Amino acid sequence: MSANSRLSVRLSRLLNMIPYFIANPGIGAAEAAEDLGVSTKQLMSDLNQLWMCGLPGYGPGDLIDLSFSEESIEVTFSAGIDRPLRLTSTEATALLVALRSIVGMPGMVDPTAAYAAIAKIEAAIVGESTVAIVDSAPVEAPAVTTVRAAVSRHRALRLVYYSASRDLVTERVVDPIRIVLVDNNSYLQAWCREAEGVRLFRFDRIEAATELAEPARPPDHAAEDATALDLFQDDPAVPLARLRIQADYGWVLDQYPMNKVAVLPGGDIEATMRFATLDWMARLLLGFGSGVEVLGPPELVAAVRERSQAALAAYEAAGLNGVDQA
Known part of the structure; x- marks a missing residue:
């Protein structure tokens, strides 16, 4: 993070700290630091910085005044900064998009809290004075x-x-x-x-x-x-499959942990993929049909061939080989 970015983040935090401490009089430094997402050391540094902030004139009665220690923090003069910063319409929209994008990701946020925040922001945007209780929040597993x-x-x-x-x-x-x-x-x-x-x-x-x-x-x-x-660390202890992927099956490279080795004449792709069990890999490859050809190792080639032949035999035995059995 650049120096300008760090200053911007700190300025936003300082401007919101006074309303926070007014709403939580006598709160301890450790609890406040956890709520504000900073260390206790950084919080105390911010509080000392606030001593030098206030209204023009910068004398007694102009500057923000606080009484603070690690046990208790109280604002005795707010210099007018008694409400949190308001979001612009652009900022509110960006925040809504971000909240909606992560609320469906398991574990990232508490969905009930996220939907409550979404409702409050939407209510503020349309100018409503009250916010309905959110009943549509998904139930977390x-x-x-x-x-x-x-x-x-x-x-x-x-x-x-x-x-x-x-x-x-x-x-x-x-x-x-x-x-x-x-x-x-x-x-x-x-x-x-x-x-x-x-x-x-x-x-x-x-x-x-x-x-x-x-x-x-x-x-x-x-x-x-x-x-x-790295989801797919290249562990040499895990078997490596060598594959030839038809040009119109290139999408599998985006869906599976494959490494492209070369693009062959005609557009086919040679790739590799680590796998833990022969049985699982053979079943995966059979699902691609003729779109993916196994080049190695020999035991994987044999496993895919055996499964293909067994499936074909079962297909023919059931009279599904295209010949009318009537």
Whole structure:
């Protein structure tokens, strides 16, 4: 973030702090810092900055006056800054778009709170004086609610999780780090004790979650690992499929974790894809029909061929080979 951006963010925070402290007289520094999304140290620095802000003249009776310590913060003179900043119509519209875009992402926000905020903003835009209670907020899945709460409370979790690449449901204990959005899907980023590494758990594949009594203790380096947000890390221990994709099937590269190797004459694409189980990969490839050809490894080629022949035999046995059996 540039210096100008940092100053702009701080200015907006300072302008909203006075109405916040007027609405919460005597609040402690730690609680206020958490509400405002800053550290206690930064909050105290902001409060000292407010001593030098106020009305022209900048003398006694002009500057903002506060009484504050880490135990209690009170505003004794607001210098007229007693209401939060108002959103412009452009800002309100942008905020509505952002809220609506994330409210459908599991785990990103509390949907009830988000819909309440949407209703308030819409009511303000149209000039209504009251806001109807939001009844249309989607009901959050219990597992999602549990995970979001555990992340907030820094507690360990026991997950029942469906792994699409392995076509397997597993149970594991994890130490949550944060909730992230990757490629329009929301994930829990956590330290997996079983794998002893940082993993991403897609929210719509978490079948059940239980918050444990013990605190989350991910290793110090876990949150700083940039590769932890890579959904498809190139693990040489996992088998690698080599594929030839017809030109009009290029869309599969956007839908599956494939790496393009080369574009062949005629527009066909050679690509690779890691897979955990032979059975799952064979079934996936059969679903593409003739649009994707398996080049290797030999055991995957054999598995796809055997499944294709078995399906064809069953097809012919049922009298569905195009010959009238009557």
